Amino acid sequence: MSNANRTSPEPLPQPESGPPAPVRFDTKIAVLLRDDLETWQRLNVTAFLVSGLGSQLPEVVGEPYEDADGTPYLPMFRQPVLVFEGDKQMLVTAHARALSRALPRAIFTADLFATGNDHDNRAAVRAVPRDGLDLVGLAVYGPRNAVDKVLKGARMHR
Template sequence: MGGLFIPDAIMFDTKVALIVRDDLAVWQKLNVVAFLATGVAAAAPDALGEPYEDAAGRRYGRMLGQPMMVFTADLPGLQAAHRQAMSREVRIVPYVHAMFSTGHDAANREVFRAEDADHLNLVGIALHGPKKAVDKAVKGLKLHA
């Protein structure tokens, strides 16, 4: 799995998958993935680990306590994953193309609400939920290289 090592003793009942559209510029992909990850953390604060502390006792922020797999897809692939996730018990964090043209959070929600709900112009989605449900939603997608 792309060099990711998870000891057998550490298994998770849930899974986090971030899916980013393959035709974006690199800066856009990174931006989308960062925003999606914050959405997962905000929606699942219980999934956050403890704060980090260095050898000098300085405390640092918390991170999600489980791996996040980053996948890539074209628009139809994102829309298919979205449909699969909608039919399961999966938390979905969306990012649509129109959000690139806004300057603040309230405007993001406005442009999202204006989207055709059945044909979202997705540039990324984050999925968090039961492992099997997330696996079904990302079935056939490639890990981002």
Template sequence: MAATPSAVGEAYRDASGYEYLPMFNEPVLVFGASADEMKRTAGRARSRGVAFSVFTQDLFSTFNDEDNRGAVAAVETDALDIVGMAFRTDRSVADKILKGLKLLK
């Protein structure tokens, strides 16, 4: 995540001059998970003290960061409908958090 300067690279620009957000400097792995698997994965991250970004189903009906924060703040931890998450940690810890999930292809 962007909290570490080495996590984000330089911005991209196409031949027409349109600028794009930077890519991560480090590899990003995307896993698929059911709702129950997402809850379990989030619980594993919390229990190991790994901070993560949370993406809930409610965020797909909001249109700005303030509303996103409000949507998350309105729901108790155990009731969050988590559809995605992102985190950075040592591989051995990540392996334990992600155990049982399959990479998306």
């Protein structure tokens, strides 16, 4: 039988409805926390770190929300925030990788636990050279594969 006489198989029928296919983002928002933080510190650091990304990168923020009664709510990130943990050296390594790839990033240092306002927070970071920062948290955003390389060796937060 020649190829000219063959017919291609008919496509399989597609379901008319069902759950939408999961969205796979080509970017990633990730937070890396030092593994020796108290629970309250982990939550606080994560909140502070991601606020930096949302304020400087409008593309990561979705549309405002509204409930069925028309009550408006603030917009949130358009994609999940993945939270990782690692030891102090992992933070230092990830920070260097994020810098070398010029990825948007936010940092939180141990000194910030002793301050109580934005002015003092910035002064505490400004007072320490980059290689001397006592990092307890890092947030990064960028292409999925670049963020994966920055976080290589970190584990998902439990």
